[in-house]
Amino acid sequence: MIGGMSSTIVIGxxxxxxxxxxFLAKNDHHVTVYGGDETAMHWAHLHNYLGVPDTGGSAFQAVARKQVTDMGADMVEETVTAVRVDGDRFAVSTEGTGADASADYLIIAGGKTATSLAESLGIEGGPNGVDTDRDGRTGVDRVYVVGRLAKPNRSQAIISAGAGASxxxxxxxxxAGDDVHDWDSPPKD
Incomplete structure (x- = not known):
């Protein structure tokens, strides 16, 4: 694993x-995911997700959410209502408790208020999505936009997962200050 002390808030x-x-939690980063498990995946059926047998979106979501929490990420079942720059960090407020949390990085990966959250940071979008580079970086340093918000007309589960990993x-x-490769090796017998 790649050691790290940074923190990331993932919205969606x-x-x-x-x-x-x-990917982040597996590599010892503190990660908090905000979402209410209301993703469009619950209305999907996966036939073309490499390595995953034909499966329903809800079953996929259950496995994926468990995988993420088992790796150590925190899952918060609340909707983020506001994001803001707070010094050299990003802060979020939530609908349920109104509680604030902050992190070094912010990944906006969907949610009911994703577009307005991005816009509140000065990140503009259009009919073809938010303008990002191939790694999901936006014009705001340390803010990433991935998934449906970045590619609304090319939204597929496997494409979105790849964008999140990137x-x-x-x-x-x-x-790390250098390119990181997240290779896993099979256990030795």
Whole structure:
């Protein structure tokens, strides 16, 4: 594992957000995922997700959420209502408790208020989504947008998961000061 002490808030608990959270948590970063398990995946059926047998979206979500929490990420079942820059960190407020939390990085991966949250940070979007680079980086340093918000017309679970993983690897590389490769080796007999 790649050691790290940074923290990331992930807004959205569909494939993009959960994939980013999994990579970061696996590599010892503190990750908090906000979402109410209301992703569009519950209305999907996966036939083309590499390595996953034909499965329903709700079953996929259950496995993915468990995988992320088992790896150590915190899952908060609340809707983020506001994001803001707080010094050199990003702070969020939630609907349920109104509680504030902050982190070094912010990944916006969906949710009911995703577009307005991005816009509140000065990140503009259009009919083709929010303008990001291939790793999900936006024009705001340390803010990533992945998934349906970045590619509304090309939204697929496997594409979104890859985008989340790419954003996470970018954060890991940035923290390490060098390119990071997250290779896993099979256990030795």
């Amino acid at each position: 608990d569909g494939p993009a957000g959960l994939s980013a959270a999994l 954003a996470a690897l970018d954060i890991l590389s940035r923290e």
